[in-house]
Amino acid sequence: MSTLSGPISTAKDALSQAVQSHIIPNQEYLLQGSILDSSVEHLLHRLKGLCDNVDTGPEPFHDHEVCMSLRTPNQMALQLRVRRSLDCDAPHQLRYIGQAELGDRSRPTLVRSSIDVACTSTVMDFLTELGCRVDFEYTNRGYMFRKGRMKITVSKIFKTGSNKPGEMGPEPISQSYLVELSVLAPTGQDAIGEEMRAFAEQLRPLVQLDKIDYKRLG
Amino acid sequence: MGVTVLQPYSVPEGQTGPQTIEFLAKRLLALGAVQASTFIVDCETFIPNPQHGTPKTVHVLHNSEYPASTFAVLDTGTKQVPLVADALFDLLMLKMAPAHTSKKQTKIESKGARFEYGDFLIKLGSVTMAENFKGILLEVEYRPCVIPSNCWELIRELLQGFLGVSIPATIPPYFNTPSIMSMNHPKSSEIFNPNHTKQNDVYQPMDTINQYLEHFGNFRKQTMLSGGTGIGAPLRS
């Protein structure tokens, strides 16, 4: 019978093929910085002019992010992040972020491996049952801009779940907004780094977007 | 997205699986169905390394009907946690690999031809586990309808029509379990109804996956019980 003659390719095959042909965006190129609350308006204005969403204006977002880790004996803990939107209907995002590679001076951005997966809301339950434990969590509220492949977020980070329910509002981490410039790209597209550096240069006096070494912060 | 019902079909005595499938396909074509490509549903099971105590297996399934998705079910023994995610979830699963390993010989899949008959979608799947033929699993989807209990009669009539066997009038037991989704459903607390089972809920792609998982489980058990020889045994779960 003809119906069964051809091999039926499985999803797994398709995936491994995609991995081999480097079309899966699994590298995140990242620059980070911050801006004081007082001058965030300046930055937003500048971004409005620089970025693609001129006609629609910046996209506001309000997300809740939980960082969990899966600990196994004699191995490094696997960190997973779950992010969900608090202001609109969107699937939850499950995200794996690998070790950040700083690279030498010639490398314009931080590079880290990243797997971004949209999933249903059961993901928290799933991870908890799997043995993951919550490390920390926060909410961030701010604006997102796009410029080509680049994503620019300007957001305020808040602590969540303060123990006293009567407390007023969420407590911000600092008096600044976090500014992140990132691109999710397949492996081997390092050229994007230069593009990002050029863009960061345009924001220069307002925000210093830099590679920030996590190890030194610890 | 419509309602899907899975129906195992036992291979008659003295016939091989491919023969039976061909026979069924001919009947479908005679009925006026049109073949529209093929399908595959595969299931891989990850079990935790022994030192991790409690057995929590993770089943990862793919359905060619939803090519961009990966379905995962975490089985703790007492309850099942479903998860639907992007296909990239497979890569994430590899990252978790140290904690869970895949048992290759339990990889099971159902694949075959896919027929369209009016608004029905009929799939003739031959189930193989580690390349061994295990049985036949029919999938019937009625796409316009979203409530299982509404269209069970329709599907039953269709099944009886082309299988030529009588199908029990009651809806398959899967649909009588309390709906996992409905427990989380916001209205469940407002109009709490103990009889609110899956059959009265809006059908989800996850329900198809759960049914496959259930039937795959049966096939596996049967393999273990009969030592892999029980091909022709009736499979009424």
Place this chain on the structure above:
Amino acid sequence: MSREEKQLEMLLESVLSRLNDLKLSIGAMIHKLETEYETINWPTFLDNFALISSHLTGLSKILAKELGPPLRNLTVLPLHLSPERDESLWQLTEGRVPVFSHDIVPDYLRTKPEPAAEQRMLQHEQKASNLSAEAAMKQVTQYNKVVSHIAEMVSKTREEWEIESSARSGVQQTSSMTDTQALVAAVGMGKGLKVTMPVSVPGSAPSGGLMVPPTIRPPTQMSSVSPSGVNPLGKAPSSIKTNIKSASQIHPFNQR
């Protein structure tokens, strides 16, 4: 080194081509003056001038930019001088320079200052020799005084400028490194976030689904046995549930 040479070559080439253009246009003008002096009118004459001046500016532009190594750093050495007539030179210069002798080299290669400059030099030297030592000393001290005064003024303004600019940069301070580090550490590693959590996270918790303390549990339908704890965000939980539920049901992969 070879790159520099190549640049020099290119520079010389372009200068040469400009010079040729210039020469041609001057030649054309002279020719016109000689042959058409009866019929030529002012506009065409001025056009010719404009042409020449444009060539000149082009040339000076090239020389000013000096794409390669600065030409002024290069020296031209007459390697071979002879009083005899040189046929090849005669041809090369279109019959203008028949010999490359000691007479003409100082003019052509500028080994000698211009006559006017020479004259002025002589004048100054004469003047200097005529001055008495005392007067010279006086003039020198006066000159020094003036120079130091000017230097003082310049340094003062510079200081002022620097103060001003630093003050301005202080006003424009828009980001702080410590805040950046705090934020990145918080987002990346949870620094400053873990503290607010109760010291729960039991190390060997059984699989009860209660690993996330209710208070920090996001207010979704995380688990069927979720106690209806304090909603940390003060939102109506049911509405959130509805939204998320319906979204995940109908368009599970609607990326935003």
Place this chain on the structure above:
Amino acid sequence: MDSLNNALSAIKNLRSSVGHVFEVLANGVQAHHGDDGRDSKFLVQFQELFNNVNLNLREVESVINGLTPPPAPFNLGHTAALAQETTDERQALYSQLVNSYKWVDKIHEYSFLANNILNCNSLRRSYISYSNKRGRLQISSCNNTSPQHVDKVLNELSLNSLQTNYKIWRPFGSNAVVIVNIGRILKAAIVFKGVMIEWVTVKGFDESLDVDDLWTESRYEVFRKVQEQTHSAMLHFFSPTLPDLAVKSYMTWIHSYNKLFTEPCRRCGKYLYNALPPTWRDLRTLEPFHEECKNC
């Protein structure tokens, strides 16, 4: 003006004298010239007259010389229009008149036929009766009603039903579009004009149906079929005299589709026929039938 008058009278004199000359010439030699020498007498008379003509001509010439040419053309008033062409042949009016007469005749004929046919058929979308007696006073109720009235009718409907919910939109001015969800079975968009149903689109529960896109068909065969049936019912339930009742009974009828998948055909007792459930609902009893079964 005087000189002009003089000139005119001089011209008249010249004319009459010339006329006299021709008259005499035409009469020829006559009796009163006598018998002898009449030729010469005639000649003398002619010469006399001719001199007269000459005199008059000279007079005319002198008078004309005395005339001053007018400074500008005379304003002739309406008389200028006299110069324009007025002949029928040049106006091409006739053929146009004939054509329009033919058309009027045809329209008359067709409308008469149409009227006859429509009178035989009770499915009238408009009720402008051809008979003049039930005049035009009644034309008010169904095409052209106030939005408040429509809202009221639809609100009554939504109060009456549990499983069906209604959403009213007015995307284009006053005419309403109602999106009806019937159970978890189907969605229908009903386009109203006043209280008259103009169009119905039926789609599945999981298909999107928004006001911007009312015209694409459902991707499922069964709902395309149902849409056909709703259209025929739309004609059936039309009643210009009681538009509210018509809409209500139509809604009741369409609501019976909440058991589209769960009721077998009343005639053959089966659920499926050609892979379709019974898509027809009887207009009065609301019983389900397959399309193929309803007429046997």
